[in-house]
Amino acid sequence: MTRMQQFELPSYLEQSDAVRDRFARLRQRPVVLEVKGLNKDFETSHGPVTALRDISFVTHKREFVCVIGPSGCGKSTLIRILAGLETPTSGQLLLDGRAVHGPGPDRGMVFQSYTLFPWLTVKKNVMFGLERAGRGRLAAEEEAMQWIELVGLSKFARSYPHQLSGGMKQRVAIARALANQPRILLMDEPFGALDAQTRAKMQSYLMEIWKNIDITVLFITHDLDEAIYLADRILVLKAHPGEVQELIEVPVPQPRSPEQLLSPEFLATRKRLEELIHPPQDDAALSEDHLNMVRMVAVDDEVESVF
Amino acid sequence: MTQTLQWFAPRRQLAPRPRLVLGIMSFVLPLLIWSLVSYVPWIWHPLVEVTEPGSVSYFKAGQRVERELFAAETAKALEAGAPQPQGTPANPVYLPAPHEVLQAFYLAFTAEPERRNEKWLHESLADSIYVIFWGFVISSIIGLPLGILCGTYDVFSRLAEPFVEFFRYLPAPAFGALAVAILGIYQAPKIAIIVIGTLFQQILVISNTTRKLDPALLEAAQTLGARRLSLLFRVVVPGIITDVYKDMRILLGWAWTYLIVAELIGTSSGITWFITQQARYKNFDNVFAAIMIIGIIGLSTDLLLAWLGRRIFPWQRAEARA
Known part of the structure; x- marks a missing residue:
């Protein structure tokens, strides 16, 4: 933070002509998902808790939207409602203008926990949705192989999930969700359990896939860099209750590459996200965040300062 | 030393060879104990199997009697100068020796x-x-x-x-x-x-x-x-x-x-x-x-x-x- 402030950063609202032009075109595209006045209350033993309050936003065709927010902002609840795994208390959910209820193959989902079916090979996992859709075995197999090739796992088509690394499992999960050709791909912190290197690689894979396929993505993360790197727009939620704080148009030009992580637009956006998600706190709140530490050393110990 | 200490590291799997050996031992050890109790005369054997009743009227060949009783009767016969009973240490009838069980196993079929x-x-x-x-x-x-x-x-x-x-x-x-x-x-x-x-x-x-x-x-x-x-x-x-x-x-x-x-x-x-x-x-x-x-x-x-x-x-x- 302190170092960032030494540079003169542009405002995150400043967009180059190319970027502004792109967002103008993006807004012209048809709306895929429309969320209108979504509320979600939970009954707990301490009384009702509002997890989400009055969430409204739209995503356009082929847009990449990231949802970010502090823990407890209900971002997971939001995506689970979008997937149909939970029902909202009130509000509307429109996919291509039609209301949707319950889970369905039109909204593909990739979970943080690897949810591959352990009893099926990679190929059979990807075929699962195709077969549910009534595709014949041979057609499903052929189609599945194409998706597996897309995520670069042809060699592992006959492997079982337990034989794959975490990153490979998530690639299969992406292929499995995409094979149904959903209208929107919902991703709930899909790379959260991966190590930093694999995560960076997976982000590049995902960008690559997104570029090549007609797919709209809604991606949940708590990693600011990941959100900026991937997203066209970032939906920032705030906690208790979960509300939309801001919808940021990321000024970093597309197509993205890892070098942009240090570009002024990137850093400006990052600064803004930091402000929104970790707002400057007053002293009372701060003291709760710090551990009450005493130095636990013997009296006669010579302890050098770490600084 | 370190080798055996590693055997007692919690939840660590042993190498295949010791695993196999220990698996066999889990059967061999009880069998060994059973054999010791059955074949070594001074381990347990609380009874005496009478081979020759001698002068004791109620002893019969093949009968198993308490060791103390046998000793008392032997002493009594010795005192009276009558023929002494003969016998070998034996286990109770409910604990047959391994070879007897094996034989029964074979004969049963x-x-x-x-x-x-x-x-x-x-x-x-x-x-x-x-x-x-x-x-x-x-x-x-x-x-x-x-x-x-x-x-x-x-x-x-x-x-x-x-x-x-x-x-x-x-x-x-x-x-x-x-x-x-x-x-x-x-x-x-x-x-x-x-x-x-x-x-x-x-x-x-x-x-x-x-x-x-x-x-x-x-x-x-x-x-x-x-x-x-x-x-x-x-x-x-x-x-x-x-x-x-x-x-x-x-x-x-x-x-x-x-x-x-x-x-x-x-x-x-x-x-x-x-x-x-x-x-x-x-x-x-x-x-x-x-x-x-x-x-x-x-x-x-x-x-x-x-x-x-x-x-x-x-x-x-x-x-x-x-």
């Missing part, structure tokens, strides 16, 4: 039974296996689907499980007389006892295993378009089948424990009846041989099923290792 109306050991065994097999199959035909339904749908769980919880506390043997009254005196009531003993545990065990299925798998399947019956048959059943298979192996072991009660009702038959009979005639070598056969059958079916399981469910091979 080769020699005609002593009494005409007695069955051969293998015939008794066949009766028992018949009862266990059908008891377990009938129990599973009901218990397996019901358990899976209870674990999957709350409706079935609420409808069935309270009663099952109640019924499983009723001792299966108590239904013996009832089973005979309804099903006659031959194999049917025995099978019924095995079913009653196994079924109710089975429903609860299977439904609990079903509940352990990761709910995220069901959610993932729903987002992929699976619904209703395909959720049950394409996700729940394959998702739990390896654990259910393990449960079934354990439950089969439980079914055996109800055998002894089952075989005492109606017309007695089977291996446990054979054991009871032989114990009555004090043929303890036969008793041990029969008990061991049950052990061998139990262990080998379990090993066979474990091996079969690894072949049927290839995806769990590494799971078990991990």
Whole structure:
């Protein structure tokens, strides 16, 4: 933070002509998902808790939207409602203008926990949705192989999930969700359990896939860099209750590459996200965040300062 | 030193060789203890087997008497100048030596039974296996689907499980007389006892295993378009089948424990009846041989099923290792 402030950063609202032009075109595209006045209350033993309050936003065709927010902002609840795994208390959910209820193959989902079916090979996992859709075995197999090739796992088509690394499992999960050709791909912190290197690689894979396929993505993360790197727009939620704080148009030009992580637009956006998600706190709140530490050393110990 | 210390690191798997050696030792050690007690005269041997009664009127050759009594009688004979009784240290008749059991084991399959109306050991065994097999199959035909339904749908769980919880506390043997009254005196009531003993545990065990299925798998399947019956048959059943298979192996072991009660009702038959009979005639070598056969059958079916399981469910091979 302190170092960032030494540079003169542009405002995150400043967009180059190319970027502004792109967002103008993006807004012209048809709306895929429309969320209108979504509320979600939970009954707990301490009384009702509002997890989400009055969430409204739209995503356009082929847009990449990231949802970010502090823990407890209900971002997971939001995506689970979008997937149909939970029902909202009130509000509307429109996919291509039609209301949707319950889970369905039109909204593909990739979970943080690897949810591959352990009893099926990679190929059979990807075929699962195709077969549910009534595709014949041979057609499903052929189609599945194409998706597996897309995520670069042809060699592992006959492997079982337990034989794959975490990153490979998530690639299969992406292929499995995409094979149904959903209208929107919902991703709930899909790379959260991966190590930093694999995560960076997976982000590049995902960008690559997104570029090549007609797919709209809604991606949940708590990693600011990941959100900026991937997203066209970032939906920032705030906690208790979960509300939309801001919808940021990321000024970093597309197509993205890892070098942009240090570009002024990137850093400006990052600064803004930091402000929104970790707002400057007053002293009372701060003291709760710090551990009450005493130095636990013997009296006669010579302890050098770490600084 | 460090080598052996590593043997006692918690939850660390040993190298294949020591594992095999220890596995063999687990059988060899008890056998060794049994042999020591049987063949080393000064270990235990609380009795004396009389070989020559001498002047003691109530001693007979082959009779086993207390060591103190034998010593007292010997002293008395010595005092009176009468012929002393002769004897060798012996164990009680209920602990035959390994070689006697082995011999009985061999004879049980080769020699005609002593009494005409007695069955051969293998015939008794066949009766028992018949009862266990059908008891377990009938129990599973009901218990397996019901358990899976209870674990999957709350409706079935609420409808069935309270009663099952109640019924499983009723001792299966108590239904013996009832089973005979309804099903006659031959194999049917025995099978019924095995079913009653196994079924109710089975429903609860299977439904609990079903509940352990990761709910995220069901959610993932729903987002992929699976619904209703395909959720049950394409996700729940394959998702739990390896654990259910393990449960079934354990439950089969439980079914055996109800055998002894089952075989005492109606017309007695089977291996446990054979054991009871032989114990009555004090043929303890036969008793041990029969008990061991049950052990061998139990262990080998379990090993066979474990091996079969690894072949049927290839995806769990590494799971078990991990």
